Amino acid sequence: GAGVSQSPSNKVTEKGKDVELRCDPISGHTALYWYRQRLGQGLEFLIYFQGNSAPDKSGLPSDRFSAERTGESVSTLTIQRTQQEDSAVYLCASSPRGQLASTDTQYFGPGTRLTVL
Amino acid sequence: DAKTTQPNSMESNEEEPVHLPCNHSTISGTDYIHWYRQLPSQGPEYVIHGLTSNVNNRMASLAIAEDRKSSTLILHRATLRDAAVYYCILRYAGNMLTFGGGTRLMVKP
16 A cells, blocks of 8 residues: 655755645554654654644744644645755654554655755 | 663674664663664664564564563664664653664675
8 A cells, every 4th residue: 555655755945935845644544743854863753643633743843843734634844934954854654543552653754855055 | 761772883794694782771661662774765664663572573573681671673684775774762652753863784795
């Protein structure tokens, strides 16, 4: 079956512009996560959606970052007024049961490489 | 949160076994040990997880010490495709996956 997909695969933008990144999770997965990975570094958690519950936004680095998810489907991560330090790969993951299950497995998309000039 | 410690990098020869260690001396009784790996230019992928007993799947084996303060991911025959960063992560119900630095595995032909 289809895995997690993300679009675009690459995005180059100018400083100050807004960008939208899209994630299509695996069908039926209740949980969806966004992470950021700067060059040569580990993954930073950004935001987590679990079903219809309020999202966990504790990882968002500033109020320029926001994300939405409609039900248990597509999610978009929006970065307003992009800065050069926002340049990174943005990874989306989905999982069947979410954070409350210790054995839950996350399935990652290929990521969107964002470059802010 | 309980923390894991892994070597920054390891080298292996192709077709030889690889043992990737992970220390987690502050692990609690409900923490599961998860391993993920990240191939170059890809998102991480799940490898294996366990609680107390050793585990085997088609990708790898996980050996967990009796006191659970350390574990070892075993790749039985390394291939060039196994070159990746391997992450050892502790999970309990309610916490997030926290990816540390991981171990960069290099496989030589």
